[in-house]
Amino acid sequence: MPILTVEKLTKSFGGLTAVSNVNMEINEGELLGLIGPNGAGKTTLFNLLTGVYVPTTGKIVFRTKKGEESIQGLRPYKICGKGIARTFQNIRLFKNLTVLDNVRIAMHKDIQYGIFSSFVHGLRYNKEEKKIVEESIKLLEILGLDKKKEELANNLPYGEQRHLEIARALATNPSLLLLDEPAAGMNPAETTELISLIRHIREEFNLTILLIEHDMSLVMQTCERIYVLDYGKIIANGTPEQIKSDKRVIEAYLGEDVNNA
Amino acid sequence: MREMKSIFKASNVVKLVFIVLTYLLVQFLINIGIITDYYQTTLATICINIILAVSLNLVTGFTGQFSLGHAGFMAIGAYACAIITLKNPTYAGFIQGVAAGAILSAIVGVAVGLPTLRLRGDYLAIATLGMAEIIRIIFTNLKITNGAAGLQGIPRFINWTWLFVFTAATLIIISNFIKSSHGRACIAIREDEIAAEAMGINTTKYKVAAFVIGAFFAGVAGALYASYFYFLKPNIFNFAKSVDILVIVVLGGMGSLTGSVLGAAILALISTFLQRFSEVRMIIYSLILIIIMLFRPQGIMGSRELSLSLFKRAASKIEPKVGKERS
Ligand SMILES: Nc1ncnc2c1ncn2[C@@H]1O[C@H](COP(=O)(O)OP(=O)(O)O)[C@@H](O)[C@H]1O
Ligand SMILES: [Mg+2]
Numbered sequence: 063m064p065i066l067t068v069e070k071l072t073k074s075f076g077g078l079t080a081v082s083n084v085n086m087e088i089n090e091g092e093l094l095g096l097i098g099p100n101g102a103g104k105t106t107l108f109n110l111l112t113g114v115y116v117p118t119t120g121k122i123v124f125r126t127k128k129g130e131e132s133i134q135g136l137r138p139y140k141i142c143g144k145g146i147a148r149t150f151q152n153i154r155l156f157k158n159l160t161v162l163d164n165v166r167i168a169m170h171k172d173i174q175y176g177i178f179s180s181f182v183h184g185l186r187y188n189k190e191e192k193k194i195v196e197e198s199i200k201l202l203e204i205l206g207l208d209k210k211k212e213e214l215a216n217n218l219p220y221g222e223q224r225h226l227e228i229a230r231a232l233a234t235n236p237s238l239l240l241l242d243e244p245a246a247g248m249n250p251a252e253t254t255e256l257i258s259l260i261r262h263i264r265e266e267f268n269l270t271i272l273l274i275e276h277d278m279s280l281v282m283q284t285c286e287r288i289y290v291l292d293y294g295k296i297i298a299n300g301t302p303e304q305i306k307s308d309k310r311v312i313e314a315y316l317g318e319d320v321n322n323a
Numbered sequence: 324m325r326e327m328k329s330i331f332k333a334s335n336v337v338k339l340v341f342i343v344l345t346y347l348l349v350q351f352l353i354n355i356g357i358i359t360d361y362y363q364t365t366l367a368t369i370c371i372n373i374i375l376a377v378s379l380n381l382v383t384g385f386t387g388q389f390s391l392g393h394a395g396f397m398a399i400g401a402y403a404c405a406i407i408t409l410k411n412p413t414y415a416g417f418i419q420g421v422a423a424g425a426i427l428s429a430i431v432g433v434a435v436g437l438p439t440l441r442l443r444g445d446y447l448a449i450a451t452l453g454m455a456e457i458i459r460i461i462f463t464n465l466k467i468t469n470g471a472a473g474l475q476g477i478p479r480f481i482n483w484t485w486l487f488v489f490t491a492a493t494l495i496i497i498s499n500f501i502k503s504s505h506g507r508a509c510i511a512i513r514e515d516e517i518a519a520e521a522m523g524i525n526t527t528k529y530k531v532a533a534f535v536i537g538a539f540f541a542g543v544a545g546a547l548y549a550s551y552f553y554f555l556k557p558n559i560f561n562f563a564k565s566v567d568i569l570v571i572v573v574l575g576g577m578g579s580l581t582g583s584v585l586g587a588a589i590l591a592l593i594s595t596f597l598q599r600f601s602e603v604r605m606i607i608y609s610l611i612l613i614i615i616m617l618f619r620p621q622g623i624m625g626s627r628e629l630s631l632s633l634f635k636r637a638a639s640k641i642e643p644k645v646g647k648e649r650s
Contacts, residue, residue: 114517156514167511170522171522175504180504180505183502
């Protein structure tokens with residue numbers, strides 16, 4: 063059953079059509095890849111799905127427990143509230159805050175006390191804050207960051223910042239997780255570790271994952287199905303085997319050997 | 324977990340003890356005549372400025388939204404309280420005056436904040452600048468505020484103890500807010516608005532909330548000002564006054580409440596001390612500001628708080644060395 067359906071989605075910036083007439087279907091529980099050359103429109107597609115940009119035309123339908131809803135054009139916090147979380151290609155952590163605070167902030171949308179109780183720190187406050195800290199630490203343990211919870215996000219090494227981005231996205235309790243080049247800047251060992259981590263969190267949190275990745279080997283190894291974007295258009299969609307032998311994909315990646323991956 | 328809880332409670336006890344001790348110390352200095360009536364005016368100024376600075380810090384230092392019209396909110400609180408206590412010169416009238424001033428301020432805060440804070444960017448700075456000027460011009464032209472001449476003989480219902488209670492309460496409320504999930508939402512907006520929104524935070528709601536809470540307490544400060552200084556005129560609440568409050572916040576440290584307290588105290592003491600050098604007063608004052616900002620561009624406290632854990636951290640930096648020497 064599709065958890066997300068994208069219909070004829072288009073986004074133009076002035077004369078440039080970054081995403082053009084895209085159709086997509088993501089099934090529940092899938093680990094899906096989204097690949098394409100630099101500037102193909104992958105990040106723009108994420109920005110459309112998460113409400114950072116409003117689509118020029120087209121439809122995005124997301125299935126929650128309450129049923130199917132059109133979410134195109136909704137504000138990002140509302141889309142997050144429905145269960146779509148993301149990481150950013152250009153890491154956007156709350157740099158001057160601690161690792162723990164980064165995760166706690168992402169739990170805010172489910173907080174069970176109001177602004178007025180925050181003035182007096184009542185019983186509700188104590189109970190909720192304790193719960194948030196415990197849950198945050200659990201997430202940090204999964205991502206191997208629990209020992210660094212008091213460090214400033216800015217002081218983490220690059221790879222750990224990417225992990226923290228994932229922890230923060232998970233803290234919003236999503237059903238669909240969008241990862242924008244999570245392995246960028248990582249060495250091969252870190253990338254291997256990341257692959258098993260992604261598989262683990264999918265099981266642990268019952269997630270559907272859409273993954274943008276530049277590293278072909280990572281995508282071919284991890285993803286069950288792959289969409290290929292080129293100049294804003296979907297040019298292919300299929301299993302890693304099918305994608306590797308697709309003529310148009312090979313053309314799009316002219317110069318890069320797909321089969322080498 | 325139990326350990327965390329005990330630290331949490333200990334820090335609350337320390338805060339309370341610190342507040343009571345501060346009060347007793349100042350009261351003692353008043354009793355033995357070191358703080359004379361003359362200096363009590365400075366004391367009142369410090370209290371009122373702490374409330375103003377802390378409330379502006381919530382908006383600008385913690386939520387990252389530039390506001391240049393804090394004096395406008397102060398004016399609303401001051402005139403509301405003055406007009407009500409002039410009509411009803413009782414304690415009940417005074418309490419009504421403070422409440423009316425704070426709530427009116429908050430309502431104007433919603434009216435200015437809602438349309439401008441939806442947008443990303445520095446629209447708030449321009450809007451608040453205009454708002455404060457409009458409020459000042461309205462108060463200069465209204466009959467009920469007695470125009471440019473202002474209001475005199477406002478009954479004084481507060482003394483230093485009352486001011487202290489209001490200041491401490493403001494500090495506790497705003498500090499509690501910041502240490503809550505709602506406060507963290509505000510700080511997230513300052514850090515990265517797009518990321519905050521993507522993590523499920525309704526950024527408009529929290530920008531407006533911080534701004535309205537800030538306006539509310541600026542209204543309280545204005546009401547206290549009216550009652551303590553029993554004289555108001557619109558020009559007290561001009562652009563320079565808004566800048567004065569911003570200077571306290573920047574000097575103390577954006578995003579540090581204890582910084583705002585220190586900033587308010589230091590600046591009030593400096594300007595009291597400089598009263599005797601009437602002509603060169605402003606030059607020396609400006610020079611001192613420049614020198615402080617040269618040496619500490621992030622403000623006295625940066626975004627840190629003066630707290631027990633800060634001392635603990637400082638102590639823990641020394642401890643390991645001691646340990647090595649022993650072993
Ligand atoms: N806000 C924007 N304004 C104008 N052009 C944009 C904007 N965002 C992206 N683009 C353009 O859209 C195209 C696709 O960009 P992007 O989605 O970042 O590609 P990818 O993530 O696949 O590398 C690029 O040509 C980029 O310059
Ligand atoms: Mg990209």
